[in-house]
Amino acid sequence: MLRTHNSIRKPGERRINTVLLILFFTAMAFIMLLPFISIVLTSFKDSSLIIRNGFNLRIDASTFTLENYKYLFTGGDHEYFRWFGNSIFLTVVQTVLTLFISAWVGYGFAFYEFKGKNFIFVCVLIVMMIPFELLMLPMYREIIAMKLTNNYLGIMLPYLAHPIAIFFFRQFLQSIPKEIQDAGRIDGCSEYGIFLRLIMPIMKPAFAAMAIYIGMTSWNNFLWPMLVLTDTKMFTLPIGLSSLLGPYGNNYLLLISGSVISVVPLMILFFSAQKYFIEGMSTGSVKG
């Protein structure tokens, strides 16, 4: 029983409220879906219409065409699926490494008392507070100096120990009884063995929530990979797609259908694990 006040009211009034609420949110959901609807509809239209009309919701049988998808999947000279593969590779590797290293660090904060712990933890908070955009310039020069341009390691390295993930794992691990550590020591595990063999298996739900958060940001990451990558063969999807919309002319044939397909993997993941998505994305707010 959440809000008992409703039971005092007449049932008729409540039903009207329900109808109004449903109507309101249905309208809002429709508006939120408009960009998706318009890009999907446009992807089935002749690409010359885009320059003339932009996106709209007009459905006209005479302009319907599968040309864009045909070009994307079977046609010619483009690197879309190379970018797609790069994106999948980078997302998977980055997610796995980031999760492991951040959990490793988070465990240190949650299970040990040591000199300088609070200071180092404040540093984690500071990294969490600095928008990457403000440090992109010196980091870019640093990556050039380290000869890591055009290298996925250069993309992953700065946030490999991800502050939000560290924070989240520390929070999660603090609720786990410390006795597990003592039990591990008695059984002859090393300090690291305790983490690898006893703690990591318990962290599965935390890993799931964070995997989605890190995976999603990695899949959609744009600014930093754009600076690090210069070779079109190394491009990820967002960089590749944005290169189609260049100052020197646009490749609409590939751009629109490619954009639609680029959202599909996350959509599939979202509908199969909605709970973890929402949990993962709202972790930021549990701080403090």
Add this chain to the structure above:
Amino acid sequence: MKRKINSQKVAPYIFVLPFVVLFITFFVYSIGSTIVMSFQSVNIQDVHFVGLENYRMLFSNSDLPDAIRNTLVYTLLTLAMLIPFPMLFAVMLNSKSMRASGFYRGVLFLPLLCSVVVAGLTFRFMFNETNASLVNSVIINLFGGDKIRWLSLQWPAMIVMVTLACWRWTGINIIYFLSGLNSIPVELYEACEIDGANTWQRFRYLTIPMLKPTIIYVLTISIYGGLAMFVESQMLWAGKASPNNIGLTMVGFVYKNGISQGRFGLASATGLILLAVVLSINLVQLKLSGSLGKENH
């Protein structure tokens, strides 16, 4: 040696080591070099100390007022849109009369799955400057009049940028407020009930004060997102400069000077000022929410 590494005294440092190494290499170094570069003239051929010259050049740069104005107006408008409305929607979704709220929550979340690249591209074409584009055709059909040149004029362009932000962030802010609402004890509402408080009074005197931590959090990330905005405008104008700087933001200014034109000194000075602003906002937030003192348990 092996025993030493395995001791309980050394192990915690091994655990936090990856963070410390990356923190020093990328963050301490970056901030340090931003500070140093902001007092230098940095070219391919030579680097030399120029004192406050970059700051002087910065404040006489004709693009800067546009960048500051756009960033501030954008940030303020997104705050006005992305705090009260998501809060209200969360209360509505949480109401007992609501049905299928999980479904609607899912739909409102969907824009976040879209990369900024795809989102910016889609908005660029939805707000295309032709009669037939989605937004113009709706406006012309409803109100008549002429098409709006969304991406050529200052205020229409601002509307497009703020609409894009609202589309992307409303859903996640609703989710933040929902988790805030769920942490309010039901007993408090029952007590209000007994005291005869009506819906508005309950909202004003119970819900809003209890949501204060969430409001502060959303406020902070919204300021942070507003001040750091760049890729959205980059995509809306397809990587080109916007007419009369109507889409130029502070980070766009840093990017344009630093990355595109190689004026690292000037760009560093700008970045440093922004960094100071963001860090002080965050310190105020930490003070307000009391997070700073809580790390010890």
